[in-house]
Amino acid sequence: MISAEFFCDELERHGFGLASGVPCSYFGGPISLLSRTRGRYVAAANEGGALTTAAGAALAGERAYVMVQNSGLGNLVNPLTSLVMTYKIPVLTFVSLRGWPDPAGDEPQHAVMGPTTAPYLDLLGLPHWTLRADADETRFRTILDSATAAIDEGHAPFVLVEKYAVGSAAPAPGEARERADAGRMDSADAIRLVTKLVGAAPVVATTGYTGRELFGVEDRPANFYMQGSMGHASSLALGIALKRPDRPVIALDGDGAALMHLGALSVIGAQAPANLVHVVLDNGIHESTGGQDTTSGTTALEHVAAAAGYADARRCASPERLQSGVASALSSPGPHMIVVPTRPRSGPMPPRATNTHPPEAMRDRFASAMRGPASEGD
Incomplete structure (x- = not known):
């Protein structure tokens, strides 16, 4: 090394x-x-x-x-x-x-x-x-x-x-790490609230810690945990939403992932799926790779989404606002974006979903859930 x-x-x-x-x-x-x-x-x-x-x-x-x-x-x-x-x-x-x-x-x-x-x-x-x-x-x-x-x-x-070929170093001071926790939710609490509110609706979670937290909060067949393909969770959710207009579809994203392929927001706005709810957990850092800053501090994703044609885009910095935002998204035509400012994560992370579900098994159980009728909880 x-x-x-x-x-x-x-x-x-x-x-x-x-x-x-x-x-x-x-x-x-x-x-x-x-x-x-x-x-x-x-x-x-x-x-x-x-x-x-x-x-x-x-x-x-x-x-x-x-x-x-x-x-x-x-x-x-x-x-x-x-x-x-x-x-x-x-x-x-x-x-x-x-x-x-x-x-x-x-x-x-x-x-x-x-x-x-x-x-x-x-x-x-x-x-x-x-x-x-x-x-x-x-x-x-x-x-x-x-x-x-x-x-x-x-x-x-x-x-x-190769892994371990280059040594580590102390994190550089970053704007995201220097922000006060005031006005920011715990990401697991935000995921827990969203999953409770959306019922049996399908949820597509971006790669990294977001998918792992969703797996830890509530694992179910209608969850699709992306391994890799960073930045493409919203596009995958778009395809599902267009083919299943009878049920809400949730894209559970991160700020770094959303920024990686920002053009997806324009495509979603143009396609205008009324049933797509795009939730972005914004902690300002690429957390699973070492905490490097994203550019979300200078890019208000809710404003970008609104300019891209989302029917509604808002920032929800408290549980009460998040509950209100999700309820509004589920009861009115979209697409909707909900940006949730979150704190950097602390403590142990849940395991990856693929530790329990091989990718092919996850594909099959999700596809089976999508072929069934929309439930009353959707």
């Missing part, structure tokens, strides 16, 4: 002045260190945006690098192949190796990308190296020397990073 400090310092010594990326626990240390100095790290909404931001910096004469997770590698394929590779823009990309070397030892959503990340880069003809957990500083210098040489030749090299 190399330290996060050495990782950042060595990249700076090689002339890299800007980094961009999305949260990943493997890169939590470097992200924390870089975030302490304004202008060194750009927290992108998604992987494609991170790569494109780095490419812009490179066009402006600054060496730049990207840190992403292999589960989101598909999000940057378009700008990688049609921009970076086509124009031969020199960008270095670090990709965490989730689901590798043992796919069974990681979460189910990493089983596909774990063993196929390196072969996929081979297919694209991209040079790449692997930084293993037992790598020392000399090995990292050697990799960077090779990667920068590839950049100088017009390539877009990748470094694949």
Whole structure:
């Protein structure tokens, strides 16, 4: 393992002045260190945006690098192949190796990308190296020397990073962590209240801690817990809502996930499903990957939703307002958005739903619940 400090310092010594990326626990240390100095790290909404931001910096004469997770590698394929590779823009990309070397030892959503990340880069003809957990500083210098040489030749090299290859660091001071708890609900309490109010209605929960809390509060066949696919919970709920207009459909989202694919709000507004209720738990951080700040502090999601065509969008900062907001959403045509300011989570988290329900079993029981008639509790 190399330290996060050495990782950042060595990249700076090689002339890299800007980094961009999305949260990943493997890169939590470097992200924390870089975030302490304004202008060194750009927290992108998604992987494609991170790569494109780095490419812009490179066009402006600054060496730049990207840190992403292999589960989101598909999000940057378009700008990688049609921009970076086509124009031969020199960008270095670090990709965490989730689901590798043992796919069974990681979460189910990493089983596909774990063993196929390196072969996929081979297919694209991209040079790449692997930084293993037992790598020392000399090995990292050697990799960077090779990667920068590839950049100088017009390539877009990748470094694949094994778990524990890069050390951690204390979290950078962030606006979300400095906010007072006043006016913010506990996320589990918010989920408990929402599930009580919506009865038997289907609930699609975003990946990470939100899905785990829903599983801990009330597991039922009409819950669909997304593993991975960050930012797509509302789109999945949209498809369900359009085909089951006879029942309310709840998208249980997080601020980071909603921001990752913000265009989904415009699609929902355009399709105008009267039965869709989009609940966003907004704690201002990417909590499951180390607590990096999101940009929800400068983006009022309820205002974005209203501008995108949601029939109603509101912020509910108390149990009373949340109860009123959900009741209104269930009794009037939507789509509706309810943003719930929540505190950072504390204490032990419930297990992942896939610890109990294999993905295929979860699919089947949810599909069965959707084929049945709407119950009186919907």
